[in-house]
Amino acid sequence: MPGLRSALPASDRITFPYTASPTACQRQPAHFSHEETSSPAAQTDIEQAKQLCAGCPIATGCLKWALAHPSDARLGVWAGTTTRDRTRLRQRLTDRLGTDWVTVVADREDQRREQRQAARHTPLxxxxxxxxxxxxxxxxxxxxRLRRLTPDEQQRNVRRMLAGLQARKAG
Incomplete structure (x- = not known):
C-alpha cells in the first residue's frame, strides 16, 4: 500500500514500535520521566534509564518515533536519549537529509519493510x-530460543565483524 502510506503525513508513518513483553520504561517509568536537571537523583535516574534502553529490543524504533514526534516526546528519556540529545540528532538529520528528513526516514523504512516482505517469497x-x-x-x-546478548558478547561480535571487514579489505 505505498499510495496510502505516502498520503499520510510523514510523522504518522513512523509508528511507535510494538513488543509483546513489557519494556523497562513500562516497568519502571519513574526512571524515564525526568527533565534534564543537575539534581544528582535525576542524573542517576537518567543514567539508569539510558542503560536500560541499551538492552531494549525496540530502542531503534523508539528513537525514530521520538525524533519524528517532538511534541509527544518533549521530556524524559526515549531510546537512551535526553531532550538535548534528540534536539541535536534532529539538527544532524536536517543537515544530512534536509528539512523534510522525516519523510526520507519514513520512505526508507517503507522500502525496508517491502524488501523484507519480498524476501519472504524470494528464494535464496x-x-x-x-x-x-x-x-x-x-x-x-x-x-x-534466541537469548539476549550481553554487552561483552555484543562488543566481541563487533570486534569480530570489524576484523573480518579489515581482512576482506586486505585480501
Missing part, C-alpha cells in the same frame, strides 16, 4: 545459501 541465491551454510558450520545451529 547460491551465494546466500553458501554464507548460511558456512555460518552454521562455524557457529553451529541457531538455538531454538
Amino acid at each position: 541465491t547460491v551465494h546466500q545459501a553458501r554464507v548460511i551454510c558456512l555460518d552454521r558450520d562455524v557457529n553451529g545451529p541457531l538455538p531454538q
Whole structure:
C-alpha cells in the first residue's frame, strides 16, 4: 500500500514500535520521566534509564518515533536519549537529509519493510545459501530460543565483524 502510506503525513508513518513483553520504561517509568536537571537523583535516574534502553529490543524504533514526534516526546528519556540529545540528532538529520528528513526516514523504512516482505517469497541465491551454510558450520545451529546478548558478547561480535571487514579489505 505505498499510495496510502505516502498520503499520510510523514510523522504518522513512523509508528511507535510494538513488543509483546513489557519494556523497562513500562516497568519502571519513574526512571524515564525526568527533565534534564543537575539534581544528582535525576542524573542517576537518567543514567539508569539510558542503560536500560541499551538492552531494549525496540530502542531503534523508539528513537525514530521520538525524533519524528517532538511534541509527544518533549521530556524524559526515549531510546537512551535526553531532550538535548534528540534536539541535536534532529539538527544532524536536517543537515544530512534536509528539512523534510522525516519523510526520507519514513520512505526508507517503507522500502525496508517491502524488501523484507519480498524476501519472504524470494528464494535464496547460491551465494546466500553458501554464507548460511558456512555460518552454521562455524557457529553451529541457531538455538531454538534466541537469548539476549550481553554487552561483552555484543562488543566481541563487533570486534569480530570489524576484523573480518579489515581482512576482506586486505585480501
